[in-house]
Structure formats: structure tokens, C-alpha cells
Amino acid sequence: MPLYMDVHALSESVAMDDVAQAHAADLRAQAPHDVQFLRYWVAESEGRIFCLVDAPSAEAVNDVHEQAHGLVADEVYSVKEGV
Template sequence: MPLYMDVHTLGSAVSMDDVAMAHAADLQTQAAHDVQYLRYWVDEGAGRIFCLVDAPDAEAANRVHREAHGLVADEIFPVKEGA
């Protein structure tokens, strides 16, 4: 299945705790869409969140975010894993 990196730009600071709660909601929602959220990174001060997701397509990944907590990605990029 393809890998995607999605980017959320919130425009204000965000806490790791808030992102962890949103990620937990993604994990509870993902199976219904054949999606697996693998990892995430946070730039707390800039309010940016980056999620690595295994999904059949970008829209499936965004559907999980939409249903889980409503915070859809601003951008989604197909990526390939390197060493």
C-alpha cells in the first residue's frame, strides 16, 4: 500500500498532548478505511503536525482525520521510505 506524509498547519502553537489525543482517535477510526497511521511529528511552536500514513489513497487518509477529530491535512504527499 502507498505511503503518504500529511501536513497540518494550524497557525498557532499546539501541544504534544493534544496531538497524541488526536492520533489516538485516528487509530480508533483507521481500520474502517483500510488505513494505518504509523508515526507523527510535531513542531509545537509553529503549530505544524506531520503524519506518516499507509493508505490506499490520500483521500482515505483524510477521511480518517475527518471522522476521528475533524482536523484534515492541508497537504498530503506520496512518499517512499529510504534508509
């Protein structure tokens, strides 16, 4: 399945604890969409969140975000993992 990196660009800073809660909601909502959220990173003071996701499409990634908590990504990129 393709691998995606999504980017959430919030208009204010974001707390790691809040992102952890949103990620937990994504994990609860992912199975019906055949999506697996793998990891996430947070730039708290910049209000940026990055999610690495195994999914059938970019649309499926945002479908899970929409269902789980309503914070859809501003950008979703198809990526390949390197070493």
C-alpha cells in the same frame, strides 16, 4: 499499499498532548478505511503536525482525520521510504 506524509499547518502553536489525543482518535477510526497511521511528528511552536500513513489513497487519510477529530491535513504527499 502506498505511503503518505500529511502536513497540518495550524494557525497557532500546538501541544504534544493534544496531538497525541488526536492520533489516538485516528487509530480508533482507521480500520474501516483500510488505513494505518504509523508515526507522527510535531513542531509545537510552529503549529505543524506531520503524519506518516499507510493508506490506499490521500483521500482515505483525510477521511479518517475528518471522522476522528475534524482536523484534515492541509497537504498530503505520496512518499517513499529511504535508508
